[in-house]
């Protein structure tokens with residue numbers, strides 16, 4: 372029985388800052404990602420009280436500067452995606468290639484020309500481009516001089532950026548997303564809001580204000596896009612982590628409900644339903660946010676209500692569990708989120724708990740809540756790959772992870788979920804967002820480059836390359 376719809380968007384996903392490199396070429400300005408040090412301490416450094424976005428090359432490495440040289444090798448990379456049979460390719464536009472500092476009024480033509488070539492290359496192979504307008508890489512100037520998204524001035528800067536790229540590419544690109552993982556700021560606001568403690572990240576009022584500004588900006592992008600072409604599909608993009616109570620204790624169940632509201636639903640409720648959810652006042656109160664300190668106008672609310680998103684893009688890597696009854700529970704690492712260790716799940720080498728059933732639950736929960744098409748725009752296993760003596764990479768662990776998640780997607784489709792597509796993360800190895808490591812690999816395509824910056828950057832196919840090719844060719848039927 373064919374579970375997956377005929378036009379299902381099988382593909383892969385990346386983000387400009389993690390693969391393009393060429394961080395200072397052809398007029399590109401510095402982004403926040405260019406100021407993020409490499410290594411396991413990346414998030415700790417960004418989360419320290421003294422971090423102020425200063426780039427210190429004597430002290431740290433900056434792996435995003437070079438990425439995987441995709442800027443120069445994109446034709447080779449897209450040819451490999453085409454060989455796997457990709458129907459879609461999700462990538463992001465580096466804001467700083469178009470507006471190097473973010474507050475200019477004239478765009479950088481060389482940046483636009485690069486994305487013209489990239490998009491044309493996809494279209495040459497019949498690959499549908501899926502574009503994230505902003506993926507963890509706002510201009511550094513806006514983070515340093517304006518204090519990031521808490522500043523309302525960013526709405527206009529983003530609107531200008533979105534208008535330029537939508538006008539330029541709307542005839543070639545149908546699928547868009549306004550902000551990557553907008554809800555990640557609940558735990559960590561440096562990547563998506565450009566705020567660190569020295570610019571107010573630890574004050575939740577700033578996070579709430581920044582989100583509001585992003586919601587307005589997102590609605591403005593939807594307005595521009597739909598006025599250009601009502602057929603454009605413009606989505607939100609959230610991290611979804613299915614969240615379980617550790618047990619049947621009602622206090623844990625309630626804590627889980629509250630966590631779900633705050634983390635999984637707050638942003639999507641606004642962007643999909645067009646209004647702040649009923650639990651908003653309570654959320655503010657619990658986080659010490661006073662409504663009178665927020666700048667939210669009637670005009671903003673009208674815009675948010677009118678220009679909602681067309682679909683829900685989300686990333687799913689892991690689930691999370693809640694236990695508020697003890698201080699002793701094991702904390703787990705996660706995709707910019709925490710939680711306690713779930714004894715029923717295994718974890719990746721980076722401690723992310725693997726849970727395919729949780730994806731089926733996620734799909735059903737989102738479908739029940741929003742009744743809008745869903746698009747899994749990130750999923751995958753970050754793992755260390757080793758090259759055998761014969762030069763091959765047998766990444767059966769990755770195949771196993773993806774197979775189980777695709778099976779869960781099939782079940783969810785049978786449950787009645789409207790799922791548009793699947794673009795696993797890091798279809799080609801790239802720089803990790805949370806650690807800046809190359810050794811945390813997700814790809815079907817191996818890139819010869821290590822954490823110390825050594826390697827040829829040559830591309831080679833892993834075992835999962837042929838496996839995924841067969842999955843796409845059989846429209847999700849042949850997962851063996």
Ligand code: BG6
Nearest residue numbers: 386552706753802803804805806
């Ligand atoms: C998501 C991000 O959080 O997860 C990506 O949108 C990121 O940018 C991906 O790379 C995987 O996380 P990491 O930290 O393993 O690269």
